[in-house]
Amino acid sequence: MNLRGKKIVVCVTGSVAAIETPKLVRELRRLGADIFCVISKSAKGIIHQDVLEWASNNKVVTRITGNVEHVKLAGNVPEKADLIIVAPATANTIGKIANAIDDTAVTTFVTTALGTGIPLIIVPAMHGSMYKHPIVKENIAKLKRINVSFMQPRVEEGKAKFPPVKSVVETISNSLAEKDLAGKTILVTAGPTVEAIDSLRYLTNKSSGKTGVWIADAAVVRGAKVILIRGPTKVEPTQQMRDIKVNSAKEMFTAVKKNSKAGIMIHTAAVADYTLKEKQGKIESGKSFSLKLTPTAKILDQVKKWNKKIFLVGFKAEYGVPEKQLVESAFKKLKESKADLIVANDLKKKTGGIGHNSNEVYVVDRAKKVRHFGLMHKKDIANKILALVK
Numbered sequence: 551m552n553l554r555g556k557k558i559v560v561c562v563t564g565s566v567a568a569i570e571t572p573k574l575v576r577e578l579r580r581l582g583a584d585i586f587c588v589i590s591k592s593a594k595g596i597i598h599q600d601v602l603e604w605a606s607n608n609k610v611v612t613r614i615t616g617n618v619e620h621v622k623l624a625g626n627v628p629e630k631a632d633l634i635i636v637a638p639a640t641a642n643t644i645g646k647i648a649n650a651i652d653d654t655a656v657t658t659f660v661t662t663a664l665g666t667g668i669p670l671i672i673v674p675a676m677h678g679s680m681y682k683h684p685i686v687k688e689n690i691a692k693l694k695r696i697n698v699s700f701m702q703p704r705v706e707e708g709k710a711k712f713p714p715v716k717s718v719v720e721t722i723s724n725s726l727a728e729k730d731l732a733g734k735t736i737l738v739t740a741g742p743t744v745e746a747i748d749s750l751r752y753l754t755n756k757s758s759g760k761t762g763v764w765i766a767d768a769a770v771v772r773g774a775k776v777i778l779i780r781g782p783t784k785v786e787p788t789q790q791m792r793d794i795k796v797n798s799a800k801e802m803f804t805a806v807k808k809n810s811k812a813g814i815m816i817h818t819a820a821v822a823d824y825t826l827k828e829k830q831g832k833i834e835s836g837k838s839f840s841l842k843l844t845p846t847a848k849i850l851d852q853v854k855k856w857n858k859k860i861f862l863v864g865f866k867a868e869y870g871v872p873e874k875q876l877v878e879s880a881f882k883k884l885k886e887s888k889a890d891l892i893v894a895n896d897l898k899k900k901t902g903g904i905g906h907n908s909n910e911v912y913v914v915d916r917a918k919k920v921r922h923f924g925l926m927h928k929k930d931i932a933n934k935i936l937a938l939v940k
Contacts, residue, residue: 551723554582558722559623559634559663561656562602564592567638567675567712572597574637575605577719586623586631587611590643590654613655620655624662633726634663638675638712641686647672647698648689664696669725673701673718674710681710699725724789729773730940736774737812738766739819739849741781743799746828747841756904757820759783761865765816765932766791772936777812779805781819784905799825799846806849810856814939816863817850818893854888861939862889870898873912880914891915891938901925913938 558578562571575585585606589599599610611619623631636643636656643656652658663670672693680686681703690700701721703710712718740762745753763785766778770789778787779794779802787793794809796802799822806815824843833839850864864887866880880894894912895903902909902925909928913921913935923934 551581551719553578553723553726556583556633556726557586557623557629557631558583559586559588559631559659560602560606561588561590561634561636561639561659562593562597563590563636563638563640563643563654563656564596565638565640565675565712566596568593568596570712570715571637572601572605573715574718575602577715578722579606581719581723584608588619588655588659590656592640611655611659614658620658620662624659624666624668626666630666631663631668633669633671633722634659635671635673635718635722636660637671637673637718639672641674641676641680641683644672644674644686644693645689648692664698669699671699671701671721671725673712674703675712676710678705678708678710681705724771727771731769731936732773734774734814734940735777735812736766736769736939737777737779737806737809737815738762738769739779739802739806739815739817739821740766741783742820743781743802743822744797745799745822745825747826748829748831748833750832753822753824753826754782755820755822757781758785758905759819760785760907761909761928761931762816762818763787764929765818765935768929768932768936772933772940774814777809779809779819798822799849803847803849803852806853807856810853810860812857812860814861814863815853816935816939817853818865819849820867821849822846848887850883850887850889862887863891863893863935863939864889866892866894867897867903868894869896871896877912877914877918877920880912881918884914884916891935893935 562568586608587602587606588611602610646657647660652661741759742755742757766776767789769776770791776791778791794805825846826841826843853862866883868876876894880892884892892914897903910925911923
């Protein structure tokens, strides 16, 4: 994440969760953002403005003065902030924002920002019963209707607690990300498939689905409309998308065919190569038995037949082969499937791949040009791939 050059206003209200705000401000500064803090009178009873000045390296706004701070940072001026976040936000402040009441420095900043069109994120933090209050819920819904973003608090011990600072930073970064995939529809597949042996047992593989799910999340952040078709993945998508869950290779095949009118498809799913006829009930244990496996249809090889114009990205895994052979195998798969890109990796490498959060991949295009992305987090690989399809 890189927030260099971004101007962010962090507003603090009178929740005890305000003790988390200096940590948030420091993390944002580490990513290069220029931070300006605004604190309410109630919040000053919980944290001192000096700690926010230390964390932000800027003077803290405690009241609106003749310098019209709200206009300089949130008004319709060239130097206005890129984003405003209220973290934490009390039920009282949320109610005031929802009704355009600006009787504190925080609410005046927010009212000005909403009129200007500056993105606003609100991080509620309060006692659980207050968070469940029907009018508080109504105020949150009212603000969501005008595109105000709300972070989900950690609900535990009867309280709606401040989310992990890391999650808040990620939400801010996502909000400020370039929307270079706006207007595009991307179909992503992820995870393994499950082929039933009997009513209890099944055949599957070790795929975690992390790469596919994180590609889908990253595509939404970058403005795309995403359709995710996935088997039983180890991770869940965090962004809003159409999420279609399947089990078998046949179900995956049907779902992909139905949604193949997308402009881009990234097929990361580790679809089973073989299936079998399910036996109803439970096969008796303690005895030998045989399974008759039949090959499944190769989804990647069918996609261009369904949609000739789709930009198609496939994945190819090998085990313990030299780099040259890995690339040749990827290029062969590209030609067979008429794909535009094939992403290849070696499963034997223990530093990444299946089940890990990191991987090392080679991307081969139609001209046989090879891009090597060394060992990195799969979320970074997701964005590398999306940069090639936009």
